[in-house]
Amino acid sequence: MREVAIDEITQAVRDLFIDANCTLGEDVVLALQQALEKEESAIGKEVLTELIENARIAQQEVMPICQDTGLAVVFVELGQDVHLMEGDLTEAITQGVRDGYRDGYLRPSICHCFTRQNTGDNTPVIIHLEVVPGDRVKIIVLPKGGGSENMSGIRMLASAAGLEGVKEFIVQRVKESGANPCPPIIVGVGIGGTFDQAALIAKKALLRPVGSTNANLELAAMEADLLARINDLGIGPSGYGGRTTALAVHVEMIPCHIASLPVAVNIQCHAHRHKEKVL
Amino acid sequence: MRKEHVITKRITLPLTDEIVGGLRMGDNILITGIIYTARDTAHQRLIELIDKGAELPFDIQGQIIYYVGPTPPKPGQPIGSAGPTTSGRMDAYTHRLIEQGLKGMIGKGQRSQAVRDSMKKYKAVYFGATGGAGALLSKRIKKAEVIAFADLGPEAIRRLEVEDFPAVVINDIYGKDLYDEGVKRFAR
Numbered sequence: 001m002r003e004v005a006i007d008e009i010t011q012a013v014r015d016l017f018i019d020a021n022c023t024l025g026e027d028v029v030l031a032l033q034q035a036l037e038k039e040e041s042a043i044g045k046e047v048l049t050e051l052i053e054n055a056r057i058a059q060q061e062v063m064p065i066c067q068d069t070g071l072a073v074v075f076v077e078l079g080q081d082v083h084l085m086e087g088d089l090t091e092a093i094t095q096g097v098r099d100g101y102r103d104g105y106l107r108p109s110i111c112h113c114f115t116r117q118n119t120g121d122n123t124p125v126i127i128h129l130e131v132v133p134g135d136r137v138k139i140i141v142l143p144k145g146g147g148s149e150n151m152s153g154i155r156m157l158a159s160a161a162g163l164e165g166v167k168e169f170i171v172q173r174v175k176e177s178g179a180n181p182c183p184p185i186i187v188g189v190g191i192g193g194t195f196d197q198a199a200l201i202a203k204k205a206l207l208r209p210v211g212s213t214n215a216n217l218e219l220a221a222m223e224a225d226l227l228a229r230i231n232d233l234g235i236g237p238s239g240y241g242g243r244t245t246a247l248a249v250h251v252e253m254i255p256c257h258i259a260s261l262p263v264a265v266n267i268q269c270h271a272h273r274h275k276e277k278v279l
Numbered sequence: 280m281r282k283e284h285v286i287t288k289r290i291t292l293p294l295t296d297e298i299v300g301g302l303r304m305g306d307n308i309l310i311t312g313i314i315y316t317a318r319d320t321a322h323q324r325l326i327e328l329i330d331k332g333a334e335l336p337f338d339i340q341g342q343i344i345y346y347v348g349p350t351p352p353k354p355g356q357p358i359g360s361a362g363p364t365t366s367g368r369m370d371a372y373t374h375r376l377i378e379q380g381l382k383g384m385i386g387k388g389q390r391s392q393a394v395r396d397s398m399k400k401y402k403a404v405y406f407g408a409t410g411g412a413g414a415l416l417s418k419r420i421k422k423a424e425v426i427a428f429a430d431l432g433p434e435a436i437r438r439l440e441v442e443d444f445p446a447v448v449i450n451d452i453y454g455k456d457l458y459d460e461g462v463k464r465f466a467r
Contacts, residue, residue, distance in 0.1 A: 043285055067348060150365070182387065241465045
């Protein structure tokens with residue numbers, strides 16, 4: 001049994017949210033640079049150039065890449081041989097979000113569903129906890145913007161829809177989203193499981209490095225085909241028309257019920273922010 | 280590779296029929312002057328004021344509303360990151376504001392047919408700013424002051440002084456739409 005002080009979790013969550021919001025991952029910056037080389041639309045090239053410059057300014061000045069600093073999503077992989085000392089895990093993470101959004105000058109973006117009154121400190125947090133073997137704690141933060149999240153969708157397809165039906169649903173979702181989710185986007189896809197699990201693995205799929213190839217050959221082929229079809233939509237950077245509509249498509253799949261074929265599409269903007277730390 | 284070039288024009292606010300008449304879909308525009316911020320809840324409140332016959336918190340004639348909820352400024356900054364939010368959520372309110380004299384909007388994402396019709400009828404334009412470029416865009420905002428609905432925090436109405444604020448004409452007064460045209464050109 002290894003002891004981890006709960007305050008370390010709060011500190012890590014605070015630091016990770018500030019870092020994630022101000023420093024775009026190198027994988028995303030590289031993907032934007034590669035897209036700029038290939039883009040044929042003049043206005044699309046300008047947008048991509050702005051996005052690369054925006055990421056540089058944000059990192060240099062430690063200011064948010066985007067004003068939508070997101071709903072705070074935290075994935076925790078808690079080693080089963082860890083003993084968390086002196087405190088409540090949920091509260092520790094919540095406090096880390098409060099601290100990070102205050103100290104990092106991040107925008108509080110959470111409100112009551114109907115009165116629209118802002119909670120003021122960007123809480124509550126969405127926490128996904130998984131107990132894993134080992135004596136470490138891995139914390140992954142994903143500040144998720146509203147514009148792209150709003151364009152996400154889930155469908156419980158009939159099994160007869162098959163692979164092609166799944167692909168059509170995904171491409172259609174991106175097409176209907178148009179310029180709203182801030183293309184070029186990253187498309188997280190979850191296939192299988194239950195209604196909730198499909199959505200969760202779609203979100204987790206976003207966390208894989210942009211530009212990486214799926215280890216599962218069947219899914220790698222699906223991702224390549226989907227990416228080509230999505231980029232053939234012509235939506236382009238900012239939706240002004242162009243070759244780069246998505247930087248990547250990441251698919252995760254698990255078996256489903258014999259009556260079901262769930263598919264979830266979690267859309268992520270180009271300001272694809274996530275950071276992680278192992279304690 | 281296709282050859283094309285983008286035209287850049289500078290405009291100084293407020294907008295007039297003459298200025299908007301010279302703007303064409305796809306033009307790059309550098310905007311200088313005063314603009315006002317408003318997003319979801321601020322729009323709802325503006326419409327409530329109009330319904331009551333009350334005065335709006337700013338004279339809307341010839342003005343531009345920027346759909347943005349900025350991050351809090353760090354000490355020494357006029358404003359934090361300040362990129363556009365999705366405009367479609369404001370569609371339900373936009374016609375009423377255009378009727379009152381609103382002449383321009385800055386946001387991202389396509390507008391409803393009803394809004395596009397209003398823009399054509401009343402000679403108003405819709406500009407796109409690059410979504411997710413909040414740090415870059417904040418550099419073109421020289422001053423920011425909350426003028427109404429301070430209780431809404433990031434959603435309060437702010438008066439912004441902008442200098443060469445970069446935007447693209449999405450909908451001109453001639454009925455053209457850059458999202459439709461752009462996709463048509465590049466779809467395969």
